[in-house]
Amino acid sequence: MTTDEAVGEGSRARRLGGHLVLGVLSLLCAFPVYWLYATSLRAPEDVYSLSVLPWPLSTASYAEAFATSDVLGMLLNTGVVAVLSALGQLLIALLAAYAFAAWRFPFRRLLYLLFVGTWLVPFQATMLPNYVLLSRLGLLETLAGVIIPTLCSALGVLLLREHLNGFPKELLDAARMDGRSSWSTLWTVVVPALRPALAALGILLAITAWNEYFWPAMVLQRSNAVVQLGLRSFLGTEGNDWGPLMAMAGLACLPVFVLYLVLQRHIVNAFVRSGLK
Amino acid sequence: MRRSLPALASAVALTLATSACGLGSTGDGGGAVSRAPELDPGQQVSIVFESYNFGQAGAWTDTFTELIAAFEQEHPNISVTAQKPQGNSANPATDTISSLQSQLSAGSPPDVAQLGFSDLDFTVNELGALPLDDLVGKDTVQANFDGERHAYAPPARTLGDWEGKTYGVPFVFSTPMLYLNTKLFADAGLDARRPPRTWEEVRDAARAIQQRTGKDGAYVDCLTKAAKDWCFQALVRSQGGTVLSEDRSRLTFAEQPAVEVVRSMQEMVREGVMPNRTQMQAVDAFARGDLGMILESSAIQGTFLKGAGQDWELGAAPMPGFGDATPVPTNSGAALFVFSQDQAKQRAAWELIRFLTSERAYTTIATKIGYLPLRTGLVEDPEGLADWAARNPYLEPNLEQLEHLEPWVSMPGPSYLRIRDGLMQAVENAVFQGADPAESLRSAQRDATALVPGGDK
Numbered sequence: 001m002t003t004d005e006a007v008g009e010g011s012r013a014r015r016l017g018g019h020l021v022l023g024v025l026s027l028l029c030a031f032p033v034y035w036l037y038a039t040s041l042r043a044p045e046d047v048y049s050l051s052v053l054p055w056p057l058s059t060a061s062y063a064e065a066f067a068t069s070d071v072l073g074m075l076l077n078t079g080v081v082a083v084l085s086a087l088g089q090l091l092i093a094l095l096a097a098y099a100f101a102a103w104r105f106p107f108r109r110l111l112y113l114l115f116v117g118t119w120l121v122p123f124q125a126t127m128l129p130n131y132v133l134l135s136r137l138g139l140l141e142t143l144a145g146v147i148i149p150t151l152c153s154a155l156g157v158l159l160l161r162e163h164l165n166g167f168p169k170e171l172l173d174a175a176r177m178d179g180r181s182s183w184s185t186l187w188t189v190v191v192p193a194l195r196p197a198l199a200a201l202g203i204l205l206a207i208t209a210w211n212e213y214f215w216p217a218m219v220l221q222r223s224n225a226v227v228q229l230g231l232r233s234f235l236g237t238e239g240n241d242w243g244p245l246m247a248m249a250g251l252a253c254l255p256v257f258v259l260y261l262v263l264q265r266h267i268v269n270a271f272v273r274s275g276l277k
Numbered sequence: 278m279r280r281s282l283p284a285l286a287s288a289v290a291l292t293l294a295t296s297a298c299g300l301g302s303t304g305d306g307g308g309a310v311s312r313a314p315e316l317d318p319g320q321q322v323s324i325v326f327e328s329y330n331f332g333q334a335g336a337w338t339d340t341f342t343e344l345i346a347a348f349e350q351e352h353p354n355i356s357v358t359a360q361k362p363q364g365n366s367a368n369p370a371t372d373t374i375s376s377l378q379s380q381l382s383a384g385s386p387p388d389v390a391q392l393g394f395s396d397l398d399f400t401v402n403e404l405g406a407l408p409l410d411d412l413v414g415k416d417t418v419q420a421n422f423d424g425e426r427h428a429y430a431p432p433a434r435t436l437g438d439w440e441g442k443t444y445g446v447p448f449v450f451s452t453p454m455l456y457l458n459t460k461l462f463a464d465a466g467l468d469a470r471r472p473p474r475t476w477e478e479v480r481d482a483a484r485a486i487q488q489r490t491g492k493d494g495a496y497v498d499c500l501t502k503a504a505k506d507w508c509f510q511a512l513v514r515s516q517g518g519t520v521l522s523e524d525r526s527r528l529t530f531a532e533q534p535a536v537e538v539v540r541s542m543q544e545m546v547r548e549g550v551m552p553n554r555t556q557m558q559a560v561d562a563f564a565r566g567d568l569g570m571i572l573e574s575s576a577i578q579g580t581f582l583k584g585a586g587q588d589w590e591l592g593a594a595p596m597p598g599f600g601d602a603t604p605v606p607t608n609s610g611a612a613l614f615v616f617s618q619d620q621a622k623q624r625a626a627w628e629l630i631r632f633l634t635s636e637r638a639y640t641t642i643a644t645k646i647g648y649l650p651l652r653t654g655l656v657e658d659p660e661g662l663a664d665w666a667a668r669n670p671y672l673e674p675n676l677e678q679l680e681h682l683e684p685w686v687s688m689p690g691p692s693y694l695r696i697r698d699g700l701m702q703a704v705e706n707a708v709f710q711g712a713d714p715a716e717s718l719r720s721a722q723r724d725a726t727a728l729v730p731g732g733d734k
Binding site for chain 2: 238
């Protein structure tokens with residue numbers, strides 16, 4: 001009895017300790033985000049204040065951000081980039097993963113490895129050739145220039161192929177015996193079954209595209225068309241305008257927060273099921 | 278890292294682009310160009326104006342957009358496309374030169390560009406800015422400086438000159454000012470109406486503030502690589518030294534005056550009266566009211582006034598000196614240069630420069646952005662900026678030190694930025710990281726000498 005109690009207490013203490021550590025870590029992670037919103041809600045004269053609670057609350061920084069920048073236009077442009085980039089990557093990844101999983105052809109394994117191997121090439125290494133190509137195509141300073149080079153995602157191919165490998169081959173065979181073409185099989189059999197994985201991957205790709213700073217900064221050197229670049233317009237030689245900067249950064253985070261909160265179960269499930277964590 | 282990666286990437290891209298196109302040998306500083314004829318009234322011309330002011334939202338972009346619209350109304354035959362420098366730095370002012378280089382490589386530079394004074398040598402000799410004296414005539418250039426009623430302040434007229442010719446018309450301008458937190462002064466029993474005039478007095482006041490209020494004493498934003506060398510040059514000149522010889526062939530920043538400046542600043546850090554902070558931390562600490570004094574560009578006044586709000590009051594004094602010697606401030610800021618290859622565009626570019634440096638434009642710029650007008654007479658003109666000046670108590674110390682102003686000397690040769698960064702890194706290492714001032718400056722000067730044209734011979 002006493003031993004049981006001791007074990008129970010020990011594990012409770014361990015659990016408590018674990019929760020404490022996790023709690024502290026969560027606070028550490030959440031604090032910068034909290035500080036961002038706290039600063040954005042301070043009155044302009046309190047922007048430099050170090051008080052933990054922003055009081056009195058003020059929306060002046062948001063008003064200034066809207067008055068001095070085309071915030072809605074930037075959010076819309078960023079949304080377009082995120083959605084088109086995610087959809088494009090999904091489509092290409094789906095077709096490639098379907099080919100790798102459902103078809104047998106020479107060098108299939110090698111090609112797959114090469115494909116996935118592109119994941120290991122850092123973006124910085126392909127950046128310059130991409131930039132030069134865009135320049136020749138006349139796509140610099142355009143949203144298309146931001147989107148097109150991101151359309152092929154090795155991560156997407158890898159993830160969807162893992163899902164398709166777990167897909168019952170009998171279903172594909174049955175579809176073929178029904179006389180369906182492979183194109184029709186893809187859209188009527190495979191895609192409906194893959195919907196959760198596609199949704200999760202789409203969300204991840206959209207969030208990544210939304211948050212991207214580096215590539216848009218390379219392509220859109222002169223305009224602040226997307227919100228991550230628009231933030232720069234509050235930094236300058238004559239000092240940084242922290243209030244509207246934090247307000248715009250806060251607004252830029254909101255769509256991602258909402259998307260994640262609504263669809264977080266899909267995201268976690270897809271990764272658990274694919275075996276990638 | 279996020280900020281350094283794009284910077285690195287653009288540097289690599291730029292290096293490739295410029296090396297491929299042989300840029301760096303385009304310069305023929307001092308070479309004459311032919312006169313650009315006046316435009317016919319019906320002659321339609323479109324030009325591009327590149328300014329880092331268009332990269333900053335709010336008063337900067339709005340004011341310049343308003344001025345361009347007014348210019349186009351006054352010159353219906355000239356249309357102006359305004360743009361910020363291309364680049365991916367957070368601060369567009371740091372992209373000006375690289376942006377111009379890549380556009381020159383592509384053969385399509387902007388017609389008018391706003392560039393900093395520290396880039397003057399490179400702008401004239403490597404980028405090939407056009408001599409305005411040849412382009413529109415020396416008399417015309419001087420007549421513009423004289424203005425209709427208010428002339429340029431005499432020290433400001435020649436800031437864009439190179440070997441006797443005007444290449445850039447000085448446009449915006451700031452001087453190093455000693456900003457004070459008058460509340461902390463009062464709390465420490467000091468009189469902010471009698472601000473420190475020497476660095477010894479700054480040190481005493483900083484010590485008093487620190488001991489009696491618990492806040493930091495004084496910060497000099499001239500001692501880090503991020504601050505560049507503009508006001509470090511002011512400190513060295515106030516001590517009787519220079520950073521570059523008169524004939525621009527020899528670096529002189531390891532000589533005794535500069536070493537003494539660095540040593541005195543290092544002692545303030547060692548004593549704890551100057552906080553060991555980065556530029557941005559110090560500016561924010563002052564704006565928050567946690568720092569007694571800061572030597573800072575007059576252009577940043579708006580940030581401090583916003584930070585002060587109701588909590589504390591901002592005071593300002595001219596830059597302090599060493600002992601009894603008169604302090605010698607240097608100016609920061611930028612001038613307008615012409616790069617057009619087409620004669621009609623060259624003339625239109627000059628018209629734009631003339632408009633942007635007119636009394637009317639300076640009145641708009643001073644009231645809306647707060648820059649000091651280079652036509653200083655405007656501040657006494659009831660039809661000009663007299664009202665604005667009366668409401669701006671910080672103007673007087675700024676104008677006061679214009680009399681002793683000396684130009685910010687640009688470092689020589691194509692590697693001028695490496696020379697400047699090497700110097701300021703050595704200063705930073707000594708002041709904030711405890712390196713020996715003499716040794717640190719000597720070593721930086723030795724390394725940089727090879728970068729001075731003809732310096733390794």
